[in-house]
Amino acid sequence: MKRHLISAADLSRDDALLILDTAEELAQMADRPIRKLPTLRGRTVVNLFYEDSTRTRISFEAAAKRLSADVINFSAKGSSVAKGESLKDTALTLEAMGADAVVIRHPASGAPHRLARWVRGSVVNAGDGTHEHPTQALLDAFTMRRRLGRLDGLRVTIVGDILHSRVARSNVLLLHTLGADVTLVAPPTLLPVAVSSWPCDVSYDLSAALPKTDVVMMLRIQAERMSAAYFPTVREYSRRYGLDAGRVALLPEHAIVMHPGPMNRGVEIAAGVADSPRSTIVEQVANGVSVRMAVLYLLLGGADGGSDRPEGSR
Amino acid sequence: MTSGNGTWLIKGARPASGPQADLLLSDGLITEAGLRLSAAGAQVLDATGLIALPGLVDLHTHLREPGREDAETVQTGTAAAALGGYTAVHAMANTDPVADTAGVVEQIWRLGRHAGLCDVQPVGAVTAGLAGSHLAELGAMADSAARVRVFSDDGRCVADAVLMRRALEYVKAFDGVIAQHAQEPRLTDGAQVNEGELSGRLGLAGWPAVAEEAIIARDCLLAAHVGSALHVCHVSTAGSVEIIRWAKAKGWRVTAEVTPHHLLLTEDLAAGYDPVYKVNPPLRTEADVAALRAGLADGTIDCVATDHAPHPLEDKETEWQVAAFGMTGLETALRVVHLAMVETGLLDWAGVADRMSIRPAVIGRLNGGGAPLHGCALEPGSPANLVLYDPAASSVVDPAEHASRSRNTPFAGMELPGRIQATFLRGVPTVIDAKLAR
Numbered sequence: 001m002k003r004h005l006i007s008a009a010d011l012s013r014d015d016a017l018l019i020l021d022t023a024e025e026l027a028q029m030a031d032r033p034i035r036k037l038p039t040l041r042g043r044t045v046v047n048l049f050y051e052d053s054t055r056t057r058i059s060f061e062a063a064a065k066r067l068s069a070d071v072i073n074f075s076a077k078g079s080s081v082a083k084g085e086s087l088k089d090t091a092l093t094l095e096a097m098g099a100d101a102v103v104i105r106h107p108a109s110g111a112p113h114r115l116a117r118w119v120r121g122s123v124v125n126a127g128d129g130t131h132e133h134p135t136q137a138l139l140d141a142f143t144m145r146r147r148l149g150r151l152d153g154l155r156v157t158i159v160g161d162i163l164h165s166r167v168a169r170s171n172v173l174l175l176h177t178l179g180a181d182v183t184l185v186a187p188p189t190l191l192p193v194a195v196s197s198w199p200c201d202v203s204y205d206l207s208a209a210l211p212k213t214d215v216v217m218m219l220r221i222q223a224e225r226m227s228a229a230y231f232p233t234v235r236e237y238s239r240r241y242g243l244d245a246g247r248v249a250l251l252p253e254h255a256i257v258m259h260p261g262p263m264n265r266g267v268e269i270a271a272g273v274a275d276s277p278r279s280t281i282v283e284q285v286a287n288g289v290s291v292r293m294a295v296l297y298l299l300l301g302g303a304d305g306g307s308d309r310p311e312g313s314r
Numbered sequence: 315m316t317s318g319n320g321t322w323l324i325k326g327a328r329p330a331s332g333p334q335a336d337l338l339l340s341d342g343l344i345t346e347a348g349l350r351l352s353a354a355g356a357q358v359l360d361a362t363g364l365i366a367l368p369g370l371v372d373l374h375t376h377l378r379e380p381g382r383e384d385a386e387t388v389q390t391g392t393a394a395a396a397l398g399g400y401t402a403v404h405a406m407a408n409t410d411p412v413a414d415t416a417g418v419v420e421q422i423w424r425l426g427r428h429a430g431l432c433d434v435q436p437v438g439a440v441t442a443g444l445a446g447s448h449l450a451e452l453g454a455m456a457d458s459a460a461r462v463r464v465f466s467d468d469g470r471c472v473a474d475a476v477l478m479r480r481a482l483e484y485v486k487a488f489d490g491v492i493a494q495h496a497q498e499p500r501l502t503d504g505a506q507v508n509e510g511e512l513s514g515r516l517g518l519a520g521w522p523a524v525a526e527e528a529i530i531a532r533d534c535l536l537a538a539h540v541g542s543a544l545h546v547c548h549v550s551t552a553g554s555v556e557i558i559r560w561a562k563a564k565g566w567r568v569t570a571e572v573t574p575h576h577l578l579l580t581e582d583l584a585a586g587y588d589p590v591y592k593v594n595p596p597l598r599t600e601a602d603v604a605a606l607r608a609g610l611a612d613g614t615i616d617c618v619a620t621d622h623a624p625h626p627l628e629d630k631e632t633e634w635q636v637a638a639f640g641m642t643g644l645e646t647a648l649r650v651v652h653l654a655m656v657e658t659g660l661l662d663w664a665g666v667a668d669r670m671s672i673r674p675a676v677i678g679r680l681n682g683g684g685a686p687l688h689g690c691a692l693e694p695g696s697p698a699n700l701v702l703y704d705p706a707a708s709s710v711v712d713p714a715e716h717a718s719r720s721r722n723t724p725f726a727g728m729e730l731p732g733r734i735q736a737t738f739l740r741g742v743p744t745v746i747d748a749k750l751a752r
Contacts, residue, residue: 088631108633109517110587129635131517169517192514193522 001298004123006112008134008173016177020142022294023287029066030290040069043300046099048090048115049126050076050106055261055285056126056136060103063292069300072097087111091118100300104128122299130164136260137170139291141178143280144215146287147256152179157209159185159241160219160268161230163192167219167260172200185209187241189230206241210250217258218243218269234267244270248278256280319355322741327361327702329692330368331664337366339698342740347694359746361702364735367667369401369699370648371674371688373493373571374468374547374619376640377403377434379425380418381410386624386719388425391644392432393717394622396744398644399701399734400432402688403622404678407439408469414439414450416458423460431744433686435678438462440472440481440492447474449481456488463679466493468547469594471529473499478533482542489679491543491569494533496554497595501525506635508581508596516584518634521596523551530554534561534568545677546570548621550595552605559614569677571619572606574650575641575724579603583724589630589637590724593623610669611660617674620647624720642723645716648703649730656705657731686740698741707733717750 001018002010011019029035045064047057057073064071076090087106094102101122104112109129116123127133145151156175162168162184175182182200184191195202203209210216221241223234231237243257251257257269257278265271274281322339329335336351337344346353372395378386386394388405395403405422407413413422419436426434438455442448444467455462465485472478472494481492502525507513509520530546534557537544546558549570561568575593580600583591591597609615623640630637643650651670655661661669675681675689690696708731713721737745744751 086628086631087633106633108635110635111633113587114633129517130519163514166517169515193509193520194511194514197511198514 003299004112004116005134005295005299006116006123006125007132008137008170008177010134011174011177013177016138016141016174019138019291019294019298020145022298023142023290026293026297027287027290036066036068038068039297040064040067040300043069043100044072044098045069045101045103045296046072046074046094048074048076048094048102048104050104050111051127053105053127056105059285059288060126060292062289064296066289067293067297069296072099087114088118091115095119101296124295124299127166129166131166132170133166134170134174135288135292135295136167137174138295139284139288140171140217140258140260141174142287142291143258143284144256147280148214148254151175154180154214155183155212156180156215156217157183157185157213158217158219159206159243161190161221161225162186162195162219163190165219171217172198176200183209183213185241187231187237190225207247207250210247211252213251214255215258216243216251216255217260219260220262220264221268238267242268242270243273245272248273248276258284260284320741321353321356322738322743323351323353323356323358324361324366324702325358327364327366329366330667337692337700339738339741342698344692344694344696344698347692359702359736363706364702364704365663366692367399367663367701367703368671368689368692369701369737369739370399370670371678371680372400372403372620372622372644372647373464373545373617373674373678375403375405375622375644376408376624377405377422378624379409380421384626384719388422388434389429390717390719391622391624392426392429392434393750394642394644395432396737396739396750397717397734397748398646399648399703399737400644401699401737401739402433402435402675402678402680402686403644404435404437404464406468407437407466408444412439412443413437414442414444416451416454419455419460419462420458432739433688435680435685436460436462437468437493438465440465440467441477444470446470446472446477449477449484452481452484452490453488456490461684463488463490464493464545465490466495466547468493468495471495471497471499473529475532475536479536479540482537482544483540486540486542491545491677493545493547494529495547496526496529496533498525498528501528506592506596507584508598510581510599512581512584516587523553523598526551526595527553527557531557534558534566537568538564538566543567543569548573548576548595548619549606549609549615550576550598550602552602555605555609555614559609562614569616570614571617571674572610572615573621574618574643574647574654576606577603577610577618577654578650579724587634589632589634590641590722590726592634592637592639593641594639607654607658607660610655611665616677617669618647618651619674620644624718625722626720630722640722642716642718642720645718646711646723646725646730648701648734649732650725652705652732653730698738700738701734702736704733704735705731707731709733
C-alpha cells in the first residue's frame with residue numbers, strides 16, 4: 001500500500017482486497033463485548049474537517065478509537081479556505097503535534113494532495129471537493145460484497161450528479177479495479193464532457209438500465225443545481241432519474257439499493273424504497289467504521305509493522 | 315556605466331538573417347554595420363558565436379505597480395525584462411488603482427522611464443475600473459504623455475458585445491487597438507483547468523475551449539463590421555487559431571499573440587494540483603500546443619507575448635482552487651521559444667526576431683508616430699535596441715536567480731537552451747554577461 005490514501009486509483013486490486021478482508025475481520029469484533037483493539041495505542045490520528053460532515057467524522061473517530069489511537073478533532077469549518085490560517089500553516093501545526101495520520105475533508109479538490117506535501121504522516125482523503133472520497137467507495141464495495149457475495153462481474157449502476165460527485169469518481173475507479181461493471185446514469189448536463197474516457201458505461205435512461213443491474217446506487221441531488229440550469233425542475237429530475245417503487249420493480253429480485261447519504265427522500269429516492277429490505281443504507285454506515293478501521297490499521301503499520309514506510313516517518 | 319565614451323563596438327555577432335557583421339553603437343543608434351569595424355575609444359564586446367536580435371518587445375506584461383508591489387514593481391519587472399532580452403514591455407492595466415485614467419498611465423510610464431532598464435508602454439483599461447460597464451477615458455489616455463494605443467481589460471473579458479463594438483469603433487480616432495482577453499464569463503464560472511478528460515478526473519471545474527473561441531469569433535466579426543483593429547491576447551486553443559486564420563484570410567485587421575507557456579506546456583502538469591501550473595487561459599492539450607506552434611510559424615499568430623504574471627509565494631502555496639492564476643515569463647520567454655520553435659525547425663532566428671520584436675512593435679504602435687522606436691532591423695540609422703543571445707548555452711531554470719520579485723515560474727528545474735548574454739537599450743547596456751549592467 002502507498003503511504004497515503006488520496007484516490008481510489010492509489011489502490012491496486014490486492015491492496016483493495018486486503019482492506020476489504022481486513023475490514024471483514026475487524027467487523028467481527030463489533031459483535032464482541034469489548035470492541036477495542038490495542039493496535040494503534042500511542043498513535044495520533046487527526047480529523048481535519050473543513051466541511052461539516054458529522055457522519056464521516058464520527059465514523060473515522062469511532063474507527064480510530066476502536067484501534068486505541070489518540071484522536072484530535074480539528075474543525076476548520078466556517079473558516080473559508082480563502083481566509084484564516086492557510087492549509088500549509090495548519091499542516092505544519094499538525095506536523096509539530098506529531099500526527100501519524102491526518103484525515104482530511106475539504107471543499108477544494110486536490111487539498112489532500114497539497115497536504116501530503118507538507119506532513120510526514122499518512123493522509124487519508126475523507127472527501128475533497130468534487131474529486132474523490134475513497135473510503136466511501138471502499139465501504140460501498142464492502143457492503144456489496146457482503147450482500148451479494150462477490151464483486152467480480154457485478155453490475156453496478158450509479159445514478160445522479162456524476163459531474164459533482166466525489167463518491168461516483170472513487171466508486172468508478174475502485175469498482176473497475178475490483179472487476180465490477182459500472183454504468184453511470186444521469187442527465188447529460190450532469191456528466192463530465194469526457195466521461196467516455198472513464199472505465200464504465202454511460203446511459204441517460206434509468207429505466208432501461210435497471211433490469212441489468214445488481215446494485216443501484218443513488219446519489220444526492222442538490223436543488224441548487226437547478227439554478228445553474230443542469231435540469232429544469234426538481235420534479236422533472238425526480239421523474240426521470242428518481243428511484244421510486246415503479247422503477248424498483250424493474251430490478252432483478254436480488255438487486256440492492258444503496259445511497260451514500262444524506263438522502264433527499266422523495267427526490268432521488270422514494271421513502272418506501274429507502275426503507276425497504278433491498279436498501280443497505282443503514283448497513284453502509286456500520287460498514288464505514290469497519291472499513292475505516294482497516295484503512296487506518298493498514299496505513300499506520302498494521303499487519304507488517306509498517307516495514308515499507310519511508311525514512312523519516314513514524 | 316564603465317569607462318569609454320559611451321560608444322560600443324560589438325564584434326562578430328551573427329544577425330538573425332544575413333552575414334556576420336560588427337555593429338557600432340553610438341548616441342543611441344546603430345551607426346555602422348560591417349566587417350572588421352574599429353572605433354577609437356569604443357568599448358568592445360566580443361560577440362563571437364552570439365546571435366544579435368532586435369530588442370524584444372512584450373505586448374503583455376503585468377508589472378503589478380501600483381498596488382501589488384509585493385508581487386512586482388516597475389523596477390523589478392523591467393529588470394526581469396532586460397535580463398530576458400526585452401527593450402520594451404506593455405504594462406497591463408489591471409493594477410490597483412486600475413490604469414484607466416491619464417493620471418495612472420502617466421505614473422506607470424514615468425516609473426518606467428525612471429527605472430531606465432526597458433521602455434514601459436502602459437496599456438489602458440477599456441472599461442472604467444475593469445468593471446465592464448462603461449468605457450474608460452480612452453482618448454485622454456491616448457493624448458497623455460504615455461500616448462496609450464493598446465487598450466485591454468486583460469484578466470477580464472469585455473464580454474458585453476455592445477461595449478466591445480463601441481470600444482473598437484472609438485479607438486479608430488487615434489489608431490488604437492483593443493486587446494481582448496477572450497473568455498466568455500458564463501461558460502467559465504469558477505473554471506480551474508482546461509475542460510476535458512483531466513478536469514473530469516481531477517474534479518476541477520472546466521474551462522472549455524469554446525469559451526475562448528466564441529468570443530474570438532464574435533470579436534473578429536465586430537472588428538470587421540466597424541473596420542477597426544482587434545488584438546487577441548494569449549490564444550490557447552487549436553480552434554482559436556483556425557478562427558483567426560479565417561479572419562485574416564478575409565483581410566480583417568486581426569492580430570494575435572501566444573504565450574511561451576502555451577507553446578511548451580500541457581494540462582497534464584495540473585494532475586498534482588500544484589498551482590504553479592494554474593494560469594488563465596489554462597494549459598491545454600498536446601493538439602492545442604501543436605496548433606499554436608503551427609499558427610505562430612505560419613504567421614496566423616503574429617507574436618509571442620509573455621503574460622508575465624508575478625504572484626507572491628503565499629498566493630500559490632495553497633489549494634489549487636484558492637491560488638492565483640498566472641506565471642512569470644519575461645526571463646525565460648526567448649529560451650522557451652528557442653526550445654519550442656527553433657529547435658523543432660518551425661522558426662529560424664529571423665522568424666524569432668519577427669515574432670518577438672518586429673511584429674509586436676507594430677501591433678503596440680512602437681514603430682513610429684512619436685513613440686520610442688522598437689522592432690527595427692539592426693542596420694545603420696536604427697535605434698540601438700538589441701539583444702545578444704548565446705544559442706549554444708543551456709542551463710536549468712532556477713527561480714531563485716530571477717530578478718522578478720516573484721518565483722512562480724512553471725519552468726523551474728527545467729533545462730532550457732540558450733542564454734541572454736547582453737541587452738542594449740538605445741545603445742546603453744542594460745545587461746552584460748547575463749547580469750544587470752547596473
